[in-house]
Amino acid sequence: MLDLLLCRIWVPVRFLLEVDLITLLILPSLFHSGTSHCFCTSSMASFSAYQGSCPYIKSILLLDSEGKRVAVKYYSDDWPTLNAKLTFEKSVFTKTQKTNARTEAEITMFENNIIVYKFIQDLHFFVTGGDNENELILATVLQGFYDAVGLLLRGNVDKREALENLDLILLCLDEIVDGGMILETDANVIAGKVASHSVDSSAPLSEQTISQALATAREHLTRSLLK
Amino acid sequence: MAQPLIKKDDDRDDEADYSPFLGIEKGAVLQEARVFNDPQLDPRRCSQVITKSLYLLNQGETFTKVEATEVFFAVTKLFQSRDLGLRRMVYLMIKELSPSADEVIIVTSSLMKDMNSKTDMYRANAIRVLCRITDGTLLTQIERYLKQAIVDKNPVVASAALVSGIHLLQTNPEIVKRWSNEVQEAVQSRAALVQFHALALLHQIRQNDRLAVSKLVTSLTKGTVRSPLAQCLLIRYTSQVMRESNPNTATGERPFFDYLESCLRHKAEMVIFEAARAITELSDVHTRELTPAITVLQLFLSSSKPVLRFAAVRTLNKVAMTHPMAVTNCNIDMESLISDQNRSIATLAITTLLKTGNESSVDRLMKQITNFMSDIADEFKIVVVEAIRSLCLKFPLKYRSLMNFLSNILREEGGFEYKKAIVDSIVILIRDIPDAKESGLFHLCEFIEDCEFTYLSTQILHFLGNEGPKTSDPSKYIRYIYNRVILENATVRASAVSTLAKFGALVDSLKPRIYVLLRRCLFDCDDEVRDRATLYLNMLVGDGSVVETGKDVKDFLFGSLNIPLINLETSLKNYEPSEEAFNIDSVPKEVKSQPLAEKKAPGKKQSALGAPPTAPTSSSDAYERILSAIPEFSTFGHLFKSSAPVELTEAETEYAVNVVKHIYDGHVVFQYNCTNTIPEQLLEDVMVVVDATEAEDFSETASKPLKSLPYDSPGQTFVAFEKPEGAILGKFSNVLKFNVKEVDPSTGEAEEDSVEDEYQLEDLEVVAADYVLRVGVSNFRNAWEGMGPDCERVDEYGLGVRESLAEAVSAVINILGMQPCEGTEVVPNNSRSHTCLLSGVFIGNVKVLVRLSFGIDGPKQVAMKLAVRSEDQAVSDAIHEIVSSG
Structure with a gap:
């Protein structure tokens, strides 16, 4: 009998969804619409401003040519579980895989996410943001990430090289975006910050113990022998 | 001879599959992490092990609590090493592990040392790590350093401190707000990104103070902002200020519009686009104002960069919804985008054209679309179908070619969502265009054959x-x-x-x-x-x-079923087969609000904040159970409605009290939910003294005090009133009375003697909306016609000056407290008139339907026509009274 009822009211059931005011506020797509700010209570306002007025990166993904993770970073809790993340990555990958994003960054949109992407060799770079985000800002972040990785890997940008230098890739991600806020978009600066791999210059040599010095010497020796 | 050949093949296979992390296992990596404890650290080796663990975490592996703690403690040992690269990895690892409060203490001193290091890289990173893992108490200790860092001459350090400030503002606003001066100084920084971060933080600190934001915008739009990102921010803030301020009614000039327009000539595309978008989104934007923005977007349409084309066409698409005429200039560029490589761009172009097209161009467009439909994905097709539906409603005379198009695509291959969109469209066309009925039904019949x-x-x-x-x-x-x-x-x-x-x-x-x-x-x-x-x-x-x-x-x-299905389902599940047949009248008709917890907003959890407080579930079933368990109230009969909680105290005061109004036929019960937020106090004999002098028809019959109210565990006290039948209104003033006992927070024991005290609460009103249940109807038109015009009352009201139509609509819905039907509570942006359908049940079980027609004119004067139909003339009148008095 429930089936009968279901079929009887099928058309309007779509409209019955109750749109609560708070839901309205939370829906990011409505932030810009000019209707939301009139309901803003003080407690919600802080949050909406955080989301609505600041460029906000939701995730950065680096996948391989089969859609598997090389390195990913999520800044939004739109995807609370590992499964949700993997599903998202899979759909991002399948939706973009046939396109040719090798010379210019490409862009698409689904499920209220804007996705800008660029491919090189067997690596797929993605940056995603909410549907109200300035597309060009996302593209700038993508370009910064893409170029910085190119610099760090000295032009040999492929999956193998990326995995062998995963530490650099992870540091690079860490320098581009912090908790969704854009930290830096200039590839040279990003790469410069990541690549400064040297012994802390501020530590005077005298502070090193004999054993530490020996260890360093030994390391240098083995490295030169292995060359 | 064959041997080496095979070997070579093997080699190549290895090559393809090679990964430094092949066959990596969590157990083994955790074993390897023991090298962190070596007295002679090998930085390279340690870096590798950290990279491996980060790789595992990145692939979705999780560490158990014990494992995470173990790794964390091991990693803290690495602070001994002076290797910069290793230190960076240590920072990453600590952020990834997000240690608990008692673990944080272990690294605090090391991080604080790094925060004051001479190496900029250490300072910047240590700040970010420490702010990520810190809590309020620690923050006060390091506040001094952070303030210094904000004005540090190294931009990386300043940015690190500012960005951390943005995150901390969510958790510790009162501390971050004290940094205002330093942040203001940083806004003037020469470094582009420092300026951007400082501006973002400064705005967030001041965002609740409209005047301050307006001042900020006024001073900055005069031009000291260099970074494109900061410029984008400023554009957003400016349009916010513009939305809140009224344009000069005499000349129609808006403040700051010149600034937005000047940004259209900025050298960074990002800024140009942000400004163009801001202009198109201005409320009641004038065509004259739109033109420069549209011109810029039109140039973007022929850019070689897909991202730029997409951004432009998407914005124009939105403009086309409200100002189709303004976009027609771009039609030629738009038509060439139909063949764009990027199908998202092509779809947006098509749908924009469908919105801007005039009646004569429909046929030509349809021809182009038919070719286009075969090579796009279902999700794009759905968008096109929806656009065609609205086009058809706009040009009903063209229904024949559009209906043919729909039936053609209905016959082609496609997934469920796509087919559903087509069927929905045909159904809507049949309903709204009488001429299309016969052919539409015929197409549907054909479709169900297969x-x-x-x-x-x-x-x-x-x-x-x-x-x-x-x-x-x-x-x-x-x-x-x-x-x-x-x-x-x-x-x-x-x-x-x-x-x-x-x-x-x-x-x-x-x-x-x-x-x-x-x-x-x-x-x-x-x-x-x-x-x-x-x-x-x-x-x-x-x-x-x-x-x-x-x-x-x-x-x-x-007939329509006017019971929410979900309620029916629960009632049927609870029904136990017995002599008594299932009675459909026993099913509650109230539409339950959806739990908010699932709609948790994105990005809320920036640092490890813990889960946001879950919204109180206001299920009327639960209320009824609580109330009927109280003997004094058990005789009141059937609970008609429980209101949503109304706050009687400001946020963050000593005692938080909200009230739920329970309406019965002849009684009203106020349920005061009290929370004690002072750990040093225990409240006893808590009661609310209600003064009903401004509510003459109500007389207090019972009061149920709360025995004790310890810290942070909410309790309830009740007060009941008797009232005549019908919708009686009144205003009540409340005072919270209680005995306070001091509590030693360390032991949790309360002292013997108590002091009597009271606490003034805000006034409470019983309003007309409390007597109306939000009950939806499934088909408003049927219900409306079924009710007949016998008890109809129509009148017109002027609502005065309103911010926007949407605000007026939601205000009226709130006053009436009725359920909006068929999605009519959503007002399209920039529309000049709107019809909203509401339904509900008035006390005494009288069904009420309301049809609201709104109109807005230039200076934001809103007029409303209110038509009410109900089963009782008196109730129709009562609804009108609610509006005229509200």
Whole structure:
């Protein structure tokens, strides 16, 4: 009998969804619409401003040519579980895989996410943001990430090289975006910050113990022998 | 000879699959992490192990609590090493592990040392790590350093501190707000990104102070902002300020518009686009204002960069919804985008064209789209179908070619969502364009002949049952319907039987033939199909002879079900088979608000904040159970409605109190939910003293104090009033009275002696909306017509100056407290008029339907026509009184 009822009211059931005011506020797509700010209570306002007025990166993904993770970073809790993340990555990958994003960054949109992407060799770079985000800002972040990785890997940008230098890739991600806020978009600066791999210059040599010095010497020796 | 060849092949396979992390295992990596404890650290080795663990975490592996703690403690040892690279990895690892509060203490001193290091890289990173893992108490210790860092001459350090400030503002606003001066100084920084971060933080600190934001915008738009990102931010803030301030009514000039326009000439595309978008989104934007923005976007349309084309066409698409004429200049560029490589861009171009096209261009467009449809994905097709639907509603005369298009694509391959969008569109066209009915129904009939989706078949059959009998020749549909009974699965067969019955009930000439067909269904192998056939046969035929269809039968077949299905489902589940039959009247009619917890906003959890407080579930069932358990209230009868909690205290005061109003036929019960937020106090004998001098019709009958209210565990106290029947309004003032006992926070023990104290609460009103239940109807038009004009009352009201139409609509909905129907509570952006449909049940179980028509004119004067239909003239009047007094 429930089936009968279901079929009887099928058309309007779509409209019955109750749109609560708070839901309205939370829906990011409505932030810009000019209707939301009139309901803003003080407690919600802080949050909406955080989301609505600041460029906000939701995730950065680096996948391989089969859609598997090389390195990913999520800044939004739109995807609370590992499964949700993997599903998202899979759909991002399948939706973009046939396109040719090798010379210019490409862009698409689904499920209220804007996705800008660029491919090189067997690596797929993605940056995603909410549907109200300035597309060009996302593209700038993508370009910064893409170029910085190119610099760090000295032009040999492929999956193998990326995995062998995963530490650099992870540091690079860490320098581009912090908790969704854009930290830096200039590839040279990003790469410069990541690549400064040297012994802390501020530590005077005298502070090193004999054993530490020996260890360093030994390391240098083995490295030169292995060359 | 063969041997080396194979070897070579092997090599190449290795090459393809090679990964430094091949076969990596968590257990092994955790074992390896022991090198962190070596007295002589090998930085390279340690870095590698950290990279491996980060790789595992990145692939979705998780560490157990114990493992994470172990790794964390091991990692802290690495602070001994002076290797910069290793230190960076240590920072990353600590952030990744997000240690608990007691673990944080271990690294605090190391991080604080790094924060004051001479190496900029250490300072910047240590700040970010420390702010990520810190809590309020620690923050006060390091606040001094952070303030210094904000104005550090190294931009990386300043940015690190500012960004951390942005995150901390969510958790520790009062501390971050003290940094205002330093942040202000940083806004003037020469470094582009420092300026951007400083501006973002400064705005967030001041965002609740409109005047301050406005001042900030005024000073900065005069031009000291260099970074494009900061410029984008400033544009956003400016348009916020513009939205909140009224344009100069005499000249129509807006403040700051010149600034936005000047940004259209900025050298960074990012800024140009942000400004163009901001202009198009201004409320009530004038065509004159739009033109420069549209021109810029038009240039972007022919850019070589896909991102730029996409951004432009997406914005123009939005503009086309409200100002189609403004976009027509771009039509030629837009048409060339239909063949764009990027299908998202092509789809947006098509849908924009569909919105801006005039009647004469429809046919040409449809031709272009037909070629285009075959090579795009379903999700894009859905967008196109929706655009075509609105085009058809705009140009009803063109229904023939558009309906043909829809029926053609309905026959092609496609997934469920796509087919559903097409069917929905055809249904809407049939409903709104009478001429299209016959051909539309025919297309739907054709479709169900070969439809693989049970859900769509049943939908269409149901729709056929409602619309088919009213056409000129109903008999031609019977064949299609009966074919379903023969060919389809049980669900479709069952709805086909219902559809047949509807034809039989409405078309007398068909009745004998339907009778024969239904008789055949009695031999169906499925229970539901047989049951329905039996039921309908009895209804249509009665005592054996074919008779006139009675009103009851029509009501049963065509009437709407005005009970939320979810409530019906719970009631049926709770029903235990007994002598007493299930009574549909016992099902609650209140539409339950959806739990908010699932709609948790994105990005809220920036640092490890813990879960946001879950919204109190205001289920009326739960209330009824609580109330009926209290003997004083058990005699009040059926609980009509419980309001949403109303806050009686400001946020963050000593005692938080909110009230829920429970309405009975002859009583009102106030349920005060109190929370004690002072750890050093225990409250006893908590009660609310209510002064009802401004509510003469109410008299207090009972009060139920709360025995004790310890820190942070909410409790309830109740006060009940007697009132005459009907919707009686009143205002009450409240004072919270209680005895305070001091509590030693360390032991949790309360002292013996207590002090009497009281706490003034805000006033509480019983308003008309408390007497109306939010009850939806499934088909408003049917319900409206069914109610008849006997008890209709129509009047017009001026609502004065309002911020926007949407604000006026939501204000009226709130005053009435009724359920919006069919999504009419959403007002499209920039529309000048709007109709909103509401339904509800008034106290005394009287159904009420309301039709609100709004109009807004230039200086934001809103006028409203209110039409009320109900089962009782007095109730219709009462609704009007609510509005005229509200």
